[in-house]
Amino acid sequence: MAEASLDAPGAIAGSRHAGRNRIRALLAQPKVVFAGGFILILIVLAVFAPLIAPRDPLEQDLLAGTLPPMGFTGAEPGFLFGTDDLGRDVLSRLIFGTRIALIVAFVASALAALLGTLLGLLAGYFRGATDATVSRLVEIWMAFPPVLLSILVVAIMGAGVGSVIAAIAIIDWTRFARVVRAETMAQAQADYVVAARVLGFGRLAILFREVLPNVAPVLLVLLTLEMGIAVIVEAILSFVGLSVSSDTPTWGGMIAQGRQIIHQAWWVFAAPLAALFATVLAFNQVGDGLRRALDPVMQR
């Protein structure tokens, strides 16, 4: 039975590896390479902080207080970014500060994503009372000023990395819930979901096999952007002294400390601010790059 095939040779357009294409589309963007590279460097710094940092970030040397960064008059070799008023090395503190910043960025945004996605999926797919409940919850949540709400959460739970992570997850799940809900609603109307229903798949199977994979790209973009937000929120909480204890270096804590001596030693304030700025920018650029790479409409 040698039936003639109906299609011309090579009728399958494009490559077989859609996933690989997307990675290529991602890496073709210079900003993603730079921003992603920067985040990778941050991860290396955080993991190997004790090996990389030139000094102990807590070591005080009052005789070497408020030394300016290299290149300014009065700078001393060995203190690249200068020292703070207690004579602690700013560069080393900056490097150790990446630890808290990145832990919070990754864990808090993952938790917020998990919570928000779950509620968004349920609301978007089951609609009715489930949707009404989740949507009202989101609206109530979003009426709270986020920074004050996070301060409240940390105040109740007590200071510490765990509380900061919890505060961010508890506040920012709404971002994920809203987007995932809308996306799920659109997906649930799609013909292939109807086809899966006709075939006899249960609701949860359809939700996780048919809907979730198509929500995943949006989710990934949102997750990356959320990491930038988490870094900022952590810095704010450190700034007001509600994050970790003061003997652990954090960027927010350094900014708070630097603000008090800004006229004597501006670099104590500027260095962590620059680190914060660059990190948030990097996460946002990667997020934007992901959006371009994953969105089939924007690719064309």
Place this chain on the structure above:
Amino acid sequence: MTAPLLSVSHLSAVSTRDGEGAILRDVSLSVARGEVHGIVGESGAGKSTIVKAILGILPRGIRLTGGAIALEERDLLTLDPDKRRHVLGAEVALIPQDPLTALNPGRRIGAQLTDGMRLWRGLSGKAAENRALALLHDVQMREPARVMRAYPHELSGGMRQRVLIAAAFALDPKLVIADEPTTALDVTVQKQILRLIRSLQERHGTGVIFVTHNLGVVAQICDRATLLYMGRVMEQEATATLLERPRHPYTRALIAACPRYDRPGQDLAPIPPDVIAACRAEIASLDRDGASHG
């Protein structure tokens, strides 16, 4: 005479949105094993509603008010939900209207093709894959192994429709419902798809409900056809009789409104307003009769 494969009897449905407007009015039809039964009508005639009622996927705004749907004498409307899910999943299949949206863009063809086999046949891994490859070969797909690994966007519309046809026949169903499967495709591909459905249907002895608004398609593929207007059966006949000796004026008008290849350049005749008025009057009087009986 043995019981038909599918029998829809006295099915009525209303819209719950705009004041209980009737969508289906006492529709009866039956499909025998190995028969291709066309459901023809204009947009809004109720074609899709019949199909959705059979498949149990009526949208929220439509409610059945009476009638029965039986597949091999099992009443689908009263069957317990788990059993019904099994009957519909394993014995009935759908070839959807738009091949561009009926495949999940995020999953490979192979995975989507083997879904049903995993769910109802317990096939997995190599066995399911081999079955899928054979199905793709049956729908005359070149390089079935590559198609299995492809994502839907890598295939043309015609290829996707053939994948969906392969998926529909994957479980060797007793009834296949084709919901305007060629509407979204261009004319040359349409013909191939029709031939393909016909040949698979003949080989497997499958009953087919073929929904279309195109009488030309009915002539090509259907053994019998039901003509719907405003949710009411206007005429139900063997295809040849329906097209050559139409009894109802609406059927005649509809046939006159079709483009003919043997009379190129001729203007199409719109359906005359008096025919539409007569149809509406007839349906209204039948509605009154129905109401007085009930």
